[in-house]
Amino acid sequence: MELKTLDEVRHAGAAVAAGNGEAIDRLAWTGVFGEPDAREAARATVLEQARSVGLYPASIDGLYRARGRGEVPANFTVPAINIRILAYDTARALFRARRDLDAGAVICEIARSEITYTDQRPAEYAFVVMCAALREGWRGPLFLQGDHFQINAKKYAAAPESELQAVRDLSTEAIGAGFYNIDVDTSTLVDLSQPGHEAQQAQNGGLCAALTAHIRAFEPRGVTVSVGGEIGEVGGKNSTPEELHAFMKVYAAALAGQAPGAAGISKISIQTGTSHGGVPLPDGSIAQVKVDFDALESLSRIARERYQLAGAVQHGASTLPVELFDRFPMLGACEIHLATDFQSMVFDHPAFPPELRQTMYARLRSAAADERKAGDTDEQFFYKTRKKATGLFKRELWGMPAPVREAIGRALEERFRLLLHRLRAGGTRDLAARYAPFVPGSFPTAGAARAARAPEDVRGLSD
Numbered sequence: 001m002e003l004k005t006l007d008e009v010r011h012a013g014a015a016v017a018a019g020n021g022e023a024i025d026r027l028a029w030t031g032v033f034g035e036p037d038a039r040e041a042a043r044a045t046v047l048e049q050a051r052s053v054g055l056y057p058a059s060i061d062g063l064y065r066a067r068g069r070g071e072v073p074a075n076f077t078v079p080a081i082n083i084r085i086l087a088y089d090t091a092r093a094l095f096r097a098r099r100d101l102d103a104g105a106v107i108c109e110i111a112r113s114e115i116t117y118t119d120q121r122p123a124e125y126a127f128v129v130m131c132a133a134l135r136e137g138w139r140g141p142l143f144l145q146g147d148h149f150q151i152n153a154k155k156y157a158a159a160p161e162s163e164l165q166a167v168r169d170l171s172t173e174a175i176g177a178g179f180y181n182i183d184v185d186t187s188t189l190v191d192l193s194q195p196g197h198e199a200q201q202a203q204n205g206g207l208c209a210a211l212t213a214h215i216r217a218f219e220p221r222g223v224t225v226s227v228g229g230e231i232g233e234v235g236g237k238n239s240t241p242e243e244l245h246a247f248m249k250v251y252a253a254a255l256a257g258q259a260p261g262a263a264g265i266s267k268i269s270i271q272t273g274t275s276h277g278g279v280p281l282p283d284g285s286i287a288q289v290k291v292d293f294d295a296l297e298s299l300s301r302i303a304r305e306r307y308q309l310a311g312a313v314q315h316g317a318s319t320l321p322v323e324l325f326d327r328f329p330m331l332g333a334c335e336i337h338l339a340t341d342f343q344s345m346v347f348d349h350p351a352f353p354p355e356l357r358q359t360m361y362a363r364l365r366s367a368a369a370d371e372r373k374a375g376d377t378d379e380q381f382f383y384k385t386r387k388k389a390t391g392l393f394k395r396e397l398w399g400m401p402a403p404v405r406e407a408i409g410r411a412l413e414e415r416f417r418l419l420l421h422r423l424r425a426g427g428t429r430d431l432a433a434r435y436a437p438f439v440p441g442s443f444p445t446a447g448a449a450r451a452a453r454a455p456e457d458v459r460g461l462s463d
Contacts, residue, residue, distance in 0.1 A: 009030065241302055
């Protein structure tokens, strides 16, 4: 599978150009697991192939602004898919579903916390998603997103400039890899003990503006990176119109002071009662939650009509019953973030090798021991921590037998197709291409986003 020499990489590139899909598989493996020279050559080869066929990273900002102006109906919700595990096969399944439904308004994303525990820096993530898109014949804009580029409240309290700089550095790295969509998350700094909503949102709005200004300084010429803000930390208090108005006032004033004339956020994330990954019960099942759909509808409407944003963003939704997903486009939600369900489908699939699962769980007993709460059953502990095994066992997961990966891929494809249909993302390919055309000079180059420092410790970050 792995390409060992530069000549082998060149031959694989020529085979891809001639339509050989298996050559893309070999380039994907080499670009992730190969020796440094072959790895960089494989990534450069795939980038060149993508450019040559019209596949390119893009910002969804233009589409979201048009939605905020009322030029595009607010009757579909953009799914933002966090790909944590078995990344190449999962992404291939997603692109097959997208191709069948002509679904262009779809985002592939990875959060700050996920980058470390899944062992996927932005450049690698972008490369793998491009490989999958090429393999499945996808063309046009590719929306890559940094999800929850989040300020850790405890780290910020201890060393504010250091923590802020960490998010600045990650944003710069991600933009260099083609992530032209970044969700800034400073909602961890909302202080509900302060009198009045503006005081509560002061740090949140001010630092979100500071990070927006940083992003604007590093985005490619001609590209407006889609930036998202957040007014309520996921898993906390449900959001209100008063909080939205307060945040926007603080944010607008701060951005005007730091980057006069710069474009602001294009969407706003809110809290409606969900939590990341859901709440596992002692038997391993997930507790049902009551989603505040009234808040989602009213805040989406205010975001569009008052601030010309695309609408409100729903986080922590992948563990909700699938029957609820029709409601998100009906209520005007512009975007919905989905992650844990797809990870669970891989781990719990009947074809997943039981011996590999047992090995992973045995490793987690020590590697994640400090995350086990008193009274946790094994089912609860492994449900909450098995995401941490995705990076530790990345090679083993990618190297599972082809029939296993294909069976898992078919199940994922079926789920993706169902969700895309319910969110009404089908038929949006032309719309996405119209509002996200290729911008000359915006195509990333191999090595441009290589991390300049060792991966950070992200314990305590939301995911």
